[in-house]
Structures are given as structure tokens and as C-alpha cells.
Amino acid sequence: MQPKTHDTKHHDAHAPDHHELGFWQKYVFSTDHKVIGVQYGVTALIFMFFGFLLMMAMRWQIAYPGQPMPLVGGLLESILGDVASGGVMSSDLYNAFGAMHGTVMVFLAIVPLAFGAFGNLIIPLQIGAPDMAFPRLNMVSYQSYVVGGVIMMVSFFIPGGAAQAGWTSYSPLATLIPTDGQTYWLIGMIFLITSSLLGSVNVLATIIQLRAPGMNWMRLPFFVWAQFVTAFLLLLAFPPLEAAGVMQLMDKVFHTSFFLPTGLAVGGEFADISGGGSPLLWQHLFWFLGHPEVYVLILPALGIVCEILANNTRKPIWGYKSLVYSALLIGFLSFIVWAHHMYLTGMGSKISTFFQTTTMIISIPSVIILTCYFITLWGGSIRFNTPMLFALAFLPMFGIGGLTGLPLGFNFSDLHLHDSYYVIAHFHYVVAPGTIFALFAGIYYWFPKMTGRMMSEGLGKIHFWLSLLFMNLIFQPMFMQGMAGMSRRMADGGANYSQAVVGEGATLTDTIMHLNTTISWAAWGLALAQIPFIWNFFWSIRSGKKIESDNPWNATTLEWQTPTPPPHGNFVGPIEVHRGPYEYSVPGRSTDFTPQNEK
Amino acid sequence: MEIPYTAKIRPDTGLYNAKLGIWLFLASEIMLFGALFSSYILLRVGAEPGTWPQGLLNVPLGTFNTLVLICSSVTVVLGWAALKMNQFNKYRIYQGITILCALIFMVVKSFEYHDKFVHYFVRLNDGTEMNGHIEGNPMFMTLAKLKQQNKAEFVFHPDAPKADHKEEGNAGVAHATMTIQTADVRKLESWGPWHNTFLAIYFTLTALHALHVIGGALVIFMIWGPLAGMWKTDPERYTNRVEVSGLFWHFVDLVWIFLFPVLYLL
Numbered sequence: 024m025q026p027k028t029h030d031t032k033h034h035d036a037h038a039p040d041h042h043e044l045g046f047w048q049k050y051v052f053s054t055d056h057k058v059i060g061v062q063y064g065v066t067a068l069i070f071m072f073f074g075f076l077l078m079m080a081m082r083w084q085i086a087y088p089g090q091p092m093p094l095v096g097g098l099l100e101s102i103l104g105d106v107a108s109g110g111v112m113s114s115d116l117y118n119a120f121g122a123m124h125g126t127v128m129v130f131l132a133i134v135p136l137a138f139g140a141f142g143n144l145i146i147p148l149q150i151g152a153p154d155m156a157f158p159r160l161n162m163v164s165y166q167s168y169v170v171g172g173v174i175m176m177v178s179f180f181i182p183g184g185a186a187q188a189g190w191t192s193y194s195p196l197a198t199l200i201p202t203d204g205q206t207y208w209l210i211g212m213i214f215l216i217t218s219s220l221l222g223s224v225n226v227l228a229t230i231i232q233l234r235a236p237g238m239n240w241m242r243l244p245f246f247v248w249a250q251f252v253t254a255f256l257l258l259l260a261f262p263p264l265e266a267a268g269v270m271q272l273m274d275k276v277f278h279t280s281f282f283l284p285t286g287l288a289v290g291g292e293f294a295d296i297s298g299g300g301s302p303l304l305w306q307h308l309f310w311f312l313g314h315p316e317v318y319v320l321i322l323p324a325l326g327i328v329c330e331i332l333a334n335n336t337r338k339p340i341w342g343y344k345s346l347v348y349s350a351l352l353i354g355f356l357s358f359i360v361w362a363h364h365m366y367l368t369g370m371g372s373k374i375s376t377f378f379q380t381t382t383m384i385i386s387i388p389s390v391i392i393l394t395c396y397f398i399t400l401w402g403g404s405i406r407f408n409t410p411m412l413f414a415l416a417f418l419p420m421f422g423i424g425g426l427t428g429l430p431l432g433f434n435f436s437d438l439h440l441h442d443s444y445y446v447i448a449h450f451h452y453v454v455a456p457g458t459i460f461a462l463f464a465g466i467y468y469w470f471p472k473m474t475g476r477m478m479s480e481g482l483g484k485i486h487f488w489l490s491l492l493f494m495n496l497i498f499q500p501m502f503m504q505g506m507a508g509m510s511r512r513m514a515d516g517g518a519n520y521s522q523a524v525v526g527e528g529a530t531l532t533d534t535i536m537h538l539n540t541t542i543s544w545a546a547w548g549l550a551l552a553q554i555p556f557i558w559n560f561f562w563s564i565r566s567g568k569k570i571e572s573d574n575p576w577n578a579t580t581l582e583w584q585t586p587t588p589p590p591h592g593n594f595v596g597p598i599e600v601h602r603g604p605y606e607y608s609v610p611g612r613s614t615d616f617t618p619q620n621e622k
Numbered sequence: 623m624e625i626p627y628t629a630k631i632r633p634d635t636g637l638y639n640a641k642l643g644i645w646l647f648l649a650s651e652i653m654l655f656g657a658l659f660s661s662y663i664l665l666r667v668g669a670e671p672g673t674w675p676q677g678l679l680n681v682p683l684g685t686f687n688t689l690v691l692i693c694s695s696v697t698v699v700l701g702w703a704a705l706k707m708n709q710f711n712k713y714r715i716y717q718g719i720t721i722l723c724a725l726i727f728m729v730v731k732s733f734e735y736h737d738k739f740v741h742y743f744v745r746l747n748d749g750t751e752m753n754g755h756i757e758g759n760p761m762f763m764t765l766a767k768l769k770q771q772n773k774a775e776f777v778f779h780p781d782a783p784k785a786d787h788k789e790e791g792n793a794g795v796a797h798a799t800m801t802i803q804t805a806d807v808r809k810l811e812s813w814g815p816w817h818n819t820f821l822a823i824y825f826t827l828t829a830l831h832a833l834h835v836i837g838g839a840l841v842i843f844m845i846w847g848p849l850a851g852m853w854k855t856d857p858e859r860y861t862n863r864v865e866v867s868g869l870f871w872h873f874v875d876l877v878w879i880f881l882f883p884v885l886y887l888l
Binding site: 073104153223224225231233258259261267269270277278281294297299300304308311524 | 624646649659817
């Protein structure tokens with residue numbers, strides 16, 4: 024005997040969803056792709072800051088080995104105990120921080136930010152979809168990521184501390200270090216892999232199934248293409264690491280010998296194991312993920328930069344089709360280059376030659392993409408706003424990172440450079456001033472879409488110029504240190520090693536050693552340079568300049584053709600696509616941009 | 623807000639969302655099991671010639687389980703086809719058989735596991751090596767546990783030497799029950815994954831497969847029982863669910879089709 028009006032209201036499927044959800048359903052257990060995207064983004068930024076903190080502590084130990092850490096030394100001792108006694112970082116703690124810096128940055132910060140946050144926020148909007156294809160899986164994907172992250176964090180506080188065998192966790196070292204940190208690491212990884220599996224299935228299904236009418240493949244913004252290839256890499260490259268993780272977990276927990284060879288001696292005695300395993304097997308399985316993972320880190324960044332370049336040069340992107348095919352080729356080739364990380368394992372020159380060849384081939388599509396971006400700049404009327412500055416800086420920074428990779432891809436020159444600071448400098452140029460700059464560009468660019476307010480341009484420019492300066496001060500000297508022979512995993516920054524041979528022909532000269540201090544101060548400077556960003560981010564949510572239209576950058580892609588912020592369901596009416604993604608400055612039009620949904 | 627193509631087929635791809643999703647998921651699963659199979663090959667090829675153990679598993683039981691799974695794959699298809707022809711009761715019966723098959727498979731598997739956990743390898747201080755069973759068939763006994771329980775001796779039944787059955791180290795040892803002093807034992811371990819690399823990969827692969835069997839059977843059961851109300855409200859979507867869970871089930875079955883010859887026969 025309910026009143027009739029109640030009933031009809033409940034079943035009115037055509038009305039937009041306006042019923043209010045409670046706090047928990049709206050912000051914590053949300054299935055809306057935009058909320059999940061923001062959740063991913065905020066969590067990943069926190070992890071990125073944490074990963075940076077680990078490295079800043081390590082930089083003290085490298086610059087001033089054996090000296091108590093100022094400011095945080097006492098705090099570390101009271102939290103972690105003996106490993107930081109007297110506020111001095113022990114080698115064990117250095118190793119743990121090093122392993123976790125890599126793990127946190129790659130698996131908990133960059134990938135979740137580039138793929139989880141930007142993918143979730145932007146893809147459905149850019150293809151004209153109401154949400155992701157599987158909203159509930161999307162929520163589970165985020166939750167699984169958080170659980171994995173929490174397990175990783177908890178491992179710092181167990182007896183023996185976190186994993187210490189590097190983010191690559193090579194066996195037998197990883198298996199034999201007497202801490203359960205590695206077990207936590209492996210279990211954490213299994214959650215993270217589950218998260219990325221669900222995320223990638225979701226992204227692929229969304230792009231394939233939910234494109235709006237008229238949005239055919241060659242009308243997709245390049246950002247969507249980049250995420251599409253990224254999702255395939257995550258889908259197919261992560262499972263072998265999961266298999267390897269399960270096997271290492273078996274080695275750790277059930278004392279199997281998957282990665283432990285016959286006759287393995289520990290502390291002068293034969294280990295009580297059945298033996299017969301292969302340490303090389305772990306490396307193959309790890310790098311089978313590890314190399315595609317590199318492209319997982321860079322492809323979304325290339326996508327973001329593409330959007331911002333087209334928008335701020337007010338020109339169509341040059342060579343859209345070559346970009347798409349290059350991205351697909353990179354995706355395919357990235358599965359057959361993994362062993363260039365393993366030239367020094369003695370796997371044989373024939374295998375090395377194969378992987379050296381594929382590695383050189385994969386640099387071609389990367390160079391094509393970069394060239395297209397540079398040509399896009401030609402003759403454009405460029406707007407130098409903060410997102411554009413970061414996107415522009417990305418080009419030479421990624422270029423330096425990429426070109427310095429060539430000597431590592433040749434096995435003869437890799438013999439000298441392997442495992443040195445040169446390697447650190449190379450891949451940080453790709454990921455830090457490369458990918459992270461692109462991510463910053465993306466945050467500045469899409470911030471008004473999510474909040475309705477702009478971030479401050481002034482603070483943004485301070486953030487940009489200081490970051491650019493310090494990034495280069497940090498990583499440029501590392502090339503020199505690496506070429507001089509400084510190994511990358513020494514807990515004292517090479518102090519002992521440099522004193523082993525004194526005088527003429529000393530292994531590491533004073534000049535090279537002094538660079539340690541320069542780099543460390545630059546790293547702390549980089550931390551200070553992030554303060555304007557953090558302030559800008561939170562301040563602008565409430566007090567930034569309000570945008571006057573839904574399309575403040577005068578962009579063409581669909582995410583700007585919605586209300587701000589987009590409501591649940593994204594678009595107010597049915598949306599139809601009539602043109603390609605980058606129709607800027609089309610002759611004969613009254614505006615210099617033509618949105619994709621305009622006839 | 624409605625997400626398109628949750629039940630209807632998108633014309634240009636010919637798929638509804640969940641069907642595409644499960645295929646993508648299965649692609650990922652192929653990489654997971656593919657990595658483990660590759661590891662098996664590399665470990666076996668890399669083993670010292672002549673040391674890779676063979677014939678440790680019970681082939682008749684494995685064959686039986688293979689037939690059980692193949693049977694369940696057939697009933698999954700019949701169940702789905704029955705739904706397509708609007709015969710819900712037939713579907714209930716067929717899919718019921720599928721769930722029953724999954725149960726039978728797991729029971730047989732647990733017997734096989736148990737056999738290994740009560741089977742022991744012993745090395746004495748004088749270098750004698752034997753395989754066999756401890757009186758009372760305890761699981762996971764170790765030397766440390768024996769000492770903890772203050773057992774000075776235990777009764778041991780060595781395996782009968784089989785001419786066609788290459789087993790480690792029991793050639794020449796008499797097949798007679800014996801009493802072994804705990805003090806004489808250097809090493810005692812059950813045939814768990816720690817015993818040798820073959821058993822390690824056997825347990826890893828089959829346990830991971832068993833987890834898939836359990837997961838798949840649970841999903842099929844949930845759709846079959848507690849969630850069956852959807853047949854009345856949205857039959858199209860319900861049939862799709864059965865199809866998607868069936869695709870997963872076929873995959874689980876297919877993995878076993880590869881596992882069985884690789885582990886039991888080769």
C-alpha cells in the first residue's frame with residue numbers, strides 16, 4: 024500500500040542519476056571512474072613522496088657515509104631500532120631503502136598514477152563512454168592496489184626489515200637474506216599484479232566496447248592509444264612475474280629450490296636445500312615483465328604530452344598515424360628485448376646478439392614518436408603555460424634518457440657501464456624528468472576539468488623551473504660517476520672502494536667522489552622545489568581561479584565537451600563523433616579549434 | 623546512466639563486454655601458466671643428465687581425473703545450450719554434474735597430495751638412503767619434530783624396489799620393515815615440494831590449477847544456486863554469465879590437459 028508516486032520515481036530509468044550517495048559509497052567504495060581515478064592519483068602521489076623520502080635519506084648516507092643523519096636520524100632510530108642506531112644508516116637499512124625506493128616508485132607511484140589515475144579519469148571521457156566497462160572490478164582493482172601497498176609498508180616494521188635485494192629481487196640473494204621482508208614483498212606484489220590485471224582488462228574492454236558512435240579507431244586521441252598499448256603490456260607481461268613470484272615464495276616459505284642451484288654455499292657451508300634450480304630463470308622471468316614495464320612507464324607519458332602539445336601549439340599533431348603504429352610496434356617489440364638487462368650473466372653471445380638487435384630496432388619507433396612531437400612544434404603559435412612547459416621539457420629529457428640507453432643496449436659497451444651510476448642516470452632521465460614531468464603536465468592540464476578551478480600559473484612556473492634545474496643537477500653528474508666506474512649499489516657511496524687504490528690510477532678520483540655531495544644537495548633542493556606544487560594543488564582546489572567555460576584550454580577532445588566536473592554518467596546527452604582528435608586551426612572555421620563532436 | 627553492451631552484442635566487435643573481458647583475462651592466464659610451463663622446461667633441460675625423476679605420480683588416478691574434467695567441460699556446454707533453448711531444469715542438472723565433477727577432481731587430487739605427504743626420504747649417518755613410510759603414516763614428519771617429541775626410534779616400511787620404476791636411491795635396500803634409531807638419521811623429509819625440483823614444480827603447477835578449479839567451481843555454483851533468480855528477471859544476462867563462467871571452466875580444463883601428460887607421462 025505504498026503511495027504510487029514513490030514507485031514510479033524509483034523505476035524511472037531515463038532520469039539522470041541524482042540520488043545522493045552516502046560518504047562511504049561516494050568517496051571510498053565508489054564505482055565511478057572519476058572518483059576511482061582521483062583515489063588512484065592521490066594515493067600514488069603520497070607513495071611517490073614517500074619513495075622520494077627514502078631516497079633523500081639514502082643520499083645522506085652516500086654523501087656523508089657513517090655520519091648520523093640530521094633531523095630524521097633520531098626519528099628513524101626510534102621507529103626502526105638497531106638498523107639506524109645513533110641515527111646512522113646501516114648497510115642493511117640502506118639496502119632496504121634502496122629496494123623499496125625502486126619498488127615504491129615503479130609499482131606504487133608511477134604506474135598507478137600514469138595508468139590507474141590518468142587512465143581511469145581520462146579514457147572514458149575521451150572516448151565518450153559513461154563509465155568504465157566494469158565499474159565494480161575497477162573499485163576492486165584500486166582496493167587491491169591499496170592492500171598491496173599496505174603490505175609493502177608494513178614490511179618496514181617487521182624484525183629484519185623490508186626486502187633488501189633491490190627492486191629486481193634476484194635470487195638466490197633475495198631468498199637467503201634473513202628477513203621476512205622479501206616474503207611481504209612477494210605477497211604485496213601478488214596483490215599489485217591482481218590490481219593491474221583487473222585494471223588492464225577494464226581499460227581494454229572500455230576502449231574496445233564503449234567508444235561513442237563515430238569514434239572509430241583512427242579518431243581516438245593518441246593518449247587513448249598509448250593507454251591501450253600500456254594495458255596490453257600490463258595484461259601480458261605481469262603474469263610471468265607473478266609466476267616467478269609464486270616460485271620465489273615457494274623457495275622462501277616451502278624451501279623449494281626453483282632458483283637455488285645445486286651446491287649453493289651460505290656462510291662457508293652447503294645450504295640444506297634440494298638444489299637443481301636456476302638463478303638465471305628468475306632473471307628471465309623478472310625482465311620479461313621488467314622491460315615491458317619500462318614502456319608501461321613511458322607510453323602514458325607520451326600520450327599525455329601529445330594531448331598537451333597539440334592543444335598548446337594550436338596545430339594538429341604531426342604524423343598521427345605514425346604515432347599510432349609506432350606505439351603498437353613498441354608494444355610488440357618490448358616483449359622481445361628483455362635480456363639486454365642480462366648481458367653479464369654469461370648467457371652466451373648468440374643470445375646477446377639477438378637481444379642487442381631487437382633493442383636497437385625498438386629505438387626506431389621511440390625516435391619516430393619524439394620526432395613527430397618536435398615537428399609538431401614547427402610553425403605553431405605556442406602558448407607557454409605550465410602544462411606546456413612540462414611537456415616541452417619532457418622532450419629533451421626523454422631524449423637524453425633514450426639516447427644514453429643505446430650504449431647500454433650494445434653488449435660490448437654495456438660490459439663497462441653495467442650496474443654503474445650511468446645506468447641509474449639513464450633510466451632516471453627517462454622516468455624522473457621524463458615520465459614524472461609528463462605526469463605533472465597532466466595534473467596541471469586536467470586539474471580544471473576535475474575541480475572547476477585552475478592551478479596557479481605563477482607557482483606552477485616556479486615549480487617547473489626549479490624542478491628542471493635540480494633534476495639535471497642530480498642526474499647529469501651520475502653519468503660521469505658511472506663512466507668513471509662507480510658501482511650503483513654501494514652503501515657508502517664508494518668511499519671504501521675509492522680508498523682501496525690511492526694516488527696515481529686511483530679507482531675513483533676526488534672529483535668523482537665530491538659529486539656525491541653535489542647530487543645529494545640537489546636532491547634535497549628538488550624536495551624544496553615540490554613545496555610550491557603541493558601548496559598549489561591543495562590551495563587551488565578551494566581558491567584557484569574559477570574557469571569561465573567547460574573548455575578552458577579551448578581543446579578539441581571529448582573530455583572538455585562535458586559539464587565541469589563531469590556528472591555521474593559523464594555526458595548530458597548522447598554524444599556523436601564526427602572528426603579526428605586534433606582539428607586545431609582548421610581554415611574557414613570561426614574558432615581555432617573544432618571539437619570532435621561538432622558537425 | 624547505463625553502460626552499453628553489458629548484455630547486448632556490440633555490432634562492430636560482435637561481443638558483449640563480459641565476453642571480451644573474460645577472453646582478455648584468459649590471455650593473461652595463458653601467460654601465467656605459460657611462464658610456469660616454460661620454467662618446467664628450463665629446469666628439466668638444465669638438470670644434470672639422468673637426475674630428473676620420472677614415474678613418481680599415480681598415472682591411473684591422473685587419467686581418471688582427466689576424464690572427470692573432460693566430462694565436466696561437456697556438461698558446461700550442454701548446460702549453456704539448454705539455457706539457450708529455454709530449458710532451465712535441464713541446465714540445472716547438467717551444471718549440477720559440472721560442480722560434482724569439480725568436487726570429485728578435488729577429492730582425488732587431495733588423495734594424491736596425501737600420498738606424497740606421508741611418503742618419506744631418509745638418509746642415515748652411514749650414508750644409506752631409503753624411501754618409504756613411517757608406521758602410523760604421519761604427515762610432514764621431520765627430524766626436528768621427532769626430536770621434539772622425544773622419539774628415540776621409529777618403525778619404517780621401505781618401498782618395494784620396482785624394476786620399471788626408477789626411484790631415488792632405494793636400489794639394493796631390502797624390502798622389510800625396520801626400526802630406525804632417530805640418532806642414526808641425518809636427514810628425514812616427506813615428498814613435499816622441498817624434496818626435489820620435480821616435486822616443487824609439480825606442487826606449484828597443480829596447486830595453482832587446483833585454486834583455479836575451486837574458484838571456477840565456486841563461481842559456477844553461485845550462478846547455479848544463490849544467483850539463479852536472475853533467470854527470471856534478466857534471462858539474457860543470466861545466460862551470458864553461464865557462458866562466461868563456462869569459458870573460464872574450459873580454460874581450467876585445458877590447462878589440465880597440458881598438465882597431465884607433462885607431469886604424469888613424460
